[in-house]
Amino acid sequence: MLSQNLMELGLSEEEAKIYLAVLEMGGSYASTVAKKAGVSRVNCYYILENLRKTGLITSNLKRNMKFFIAEPPQVLVNQMEEKYEQAKKILPQLLTMTNVHAFKPVIRSYEGLEGIKAIFDQTLEAKSEVLGYTNLEALGNLLPEYLPSYTQKLVKRKIKTRLLSPSTEKARHFIGKFYPSNYPEELVEILFVNPKEFGFETQIAIYDHFVAIMSLNPNELIGVLIESPVYARTQRAVFNLSWLGATAFVAQ
Template sequence: MLEKELKELGFDEKEAMVYIALLELGPSPVAMIAKKTGIKRTGIYYDLENLREKGYISETVENKKKKYIAEEPERIKKIFQQRVERLNQIIPDLTNLATTNLSKPSVRYFVGKEGLKIMFLDSLELPKKSEILAFVSDEPEKFLPEFIKTYRAKRIKKKIIYKGIIKESKRAKELKRHAKKLYFEFKLIPANIFDPKLEINIYGNKIVFASFEYELLGVMIESKIIADTMRQIFNLVWEKY
C-alpha cells in the first residue's frame, strides 16, 4: 500500500521498496537492503544512487563499512514543499510560453468512453461559479449515464452554470423544471429545427465536440479566438430563441 502511494509521488517501484526497507531497517549495508527487498545486489546500487541524488537517503560509514540511511518522512515532505515553491515561482514564465502565440490553437483527440470522460472532466477545472455554454445533445446520457450523473453532481458542487440550447422533448422539459437546483439555464428549440448528434461545450478558451453517431470521439480545441467566436454564435442563437 505504501509502495503504491510513493509511486504516485514520483518514486519508481524499486526506489519505493528500498526507501521503505531502509525506514524499517535503519542504517544498513547493501547486502542487507538487497535481502530485505529481494532486489538483486547488482541492480540495487542504481536505485540507491537515484534516491541519494533526490535527497531521500544519505550515506554513512561505520567500522569502515558504507551504510545507507533513509531520511525522515518529514524531510521528504520538506523536499516536496520546496519543489512546489520552485514550481510556483516559474509558473508565470511557463504560462507566458503557452500564451505567446494565441493565433495557434491546440487540438486534442479523445477516443472511446474513457477518452470522452477525461475530456468532459476538464471543464470541472473551471473556477467556482463559472459558465459552460452548450449545444446540447441527448447522446451523452445514452452512452455515459452513470458518468453524467457523477459529473453533474461535481459541477453543481462547484456552482458551475450549464447554459444550454436544447431540442424540445419530455426530458428537456423535465430538466427545465429542476433547472435552478441543477444550475441549468435552457433555451428549447423545436426538434424539427434542432436535433444534434454532436454535443458542443464552450468554456474558457476551449471548445469541445463529442460525437456519438458512428464512433465515440471527442475533439478539444484550445484557442481564445475560436472560443470567443463560438460564444458569439451561441449568443446569437440564444437571443433568437
Template sequence: MPLSKFLNSIGLEQNAQKVYLALLGFGDAPCSRIAKKAEIKRTTAYNVLENLIKQGLVSSYKERGVRRFVAESPSKIRNTLEAKIFTLEKYLPKLQSFYNIARTPMPIRFFEGEEGIKQISEEILNNKEKIIYSFGSIKDVKQAIGSSISFSKRRQAKKIFHKSLRTRDDKFRPGYLENQEKQLKEVRFLPDDVKIPEMVYLFDNKVGVISPKKEGTGFIIESDGFFQAVKALFDIAWSISQSTSKK
C-alpha cells in the same frame, strides 16, 4: 475601363445600365418613355427602376396621376461607394479576426472511446471560470460521458453555472428542467428546425465537442479566438431560443 464595365463592377447589370443612362439623358420621364429609350419591356424597366430607387440612384414623384422617375446625380454613386467603404472599415477588424483564426494553427486534442470521452467531461468540470456554455442534444451522448446526474451533481458541488441550449426532442431526466436556479443552470430550447446530434461545450477558452456514443469520439480546441467566434454564435442562438418553463 469602359463605362459599361465600370457600371457592372458597382452592381449595375445590363438592363440597369440602359435604364439609368437613358434616364440621365431625360432628367425625368415616365416609365414608358424610359423603356422605349432603353429598348426593353416596360415591365422590365419598371422593376429595374424600383431597384435603382433602392440603390439611391433614382427617385420618383407623381404628376397628374402619372409616376415620373428622376435620375439622381452620378455623384450619388461615389457617395454609395464611400458609405460601403465606411461600413467595411467598421467590420474589417472582426472579419480580420476570423481570417486570423482560420490561418492560425489551433491546438486540437482528439479523444476516442469511453475513457477518452470521460477525459473531456473531467476537463469541463475542472473549470476555472466557473461557467459552462453548451448546445446540442445529449440523448445519444450521455452514455459516452457517463451518468448525467453524476456530472450535474459534481458541477453543482464545484459551483459551476451552466447555460445550455438543448433540442426540444432531447431526453430529460425527471426534474431536470425544474428549479433551474437552485441547480445553478439555465436551460433553453433551440428552435425546432435546429438539429444537433453532438454536444458542444464552451468553457474557459476551450471548445469541446462530444459525438454520439456510436461514434465514440470527441475533441477539444484550445484557442481564445476560436472560443470567442463560437461563443458569438451561441449568443445569437440564445437570443432566439425558447423558454423551457411550462406555462
C-alpha cells in the same frame, strides 16, 4: 559522444571535431588538426579562426606558422553560464512582447466512451460559465450512469451552465433525472429548440479558452478539445447569438 554533446551546446559538427582534436593534442598546426579531425585543411583553418573568435581556441606563432591551442573546457562551461544568465535577464522583456495570437491552437483528440467522459471531466475545471449545444436525449442514453455524478460536481464547484437542446419527451425526462429538484436554478439554464430543425448529434461545450466537440452517436464516439482563445471567443459569441434567438422563440 563528446562531439554530440558539444553540438547540443551550439557547436557545429566540424567545430566540435576540431575543438576536441586540438584539446586532445594539446595544440598543433592547422594541417595536423585537419588530419586528426578528418576535415579538409581549408575548412579546418576557417573553423579554427571561428573558434578563436568565440574564445574556445587561442593561437600564437611557432616557426612563423600559427599554432592553435584549445582553451580549457571550463571556458565552454563559463560561456554557457553567461548565456544562461543573459537569457534570464531578457526573458521578462520577451514575455511582455509575446503575441499570443501568433501561436497555433492546441487540438487534442479522444476516442471511445472513456474519451468522451475525459472531455466532460475537463469541463469541471472551468473558471467561467460553460455554454453548450447538446442533445439531452442522446446524452442521457449514452452516459446514464455518469451524468448524475457529473452534474453534482458542477454544483459543488458552482459552475454555471447554459444549454441548448432539441425538445423531446425523453430529454425533459432526463432533466428530472440528472438535475434533481434541489439543483440550484441559478447554476443551470436550458432552452429547448425544435428537434426537427435543430436535431443536434454532437455536444459542443465552450468555456474559458476551450471548445470541446463530442459525437453523441454510439457508433462514432470521437471528440476533440481545442485550446484557442480566439476560437473560444468566436464560438462564445455565436452561442450567445443562438441563445438570443432561442429565447425569442420560447417567448412567442
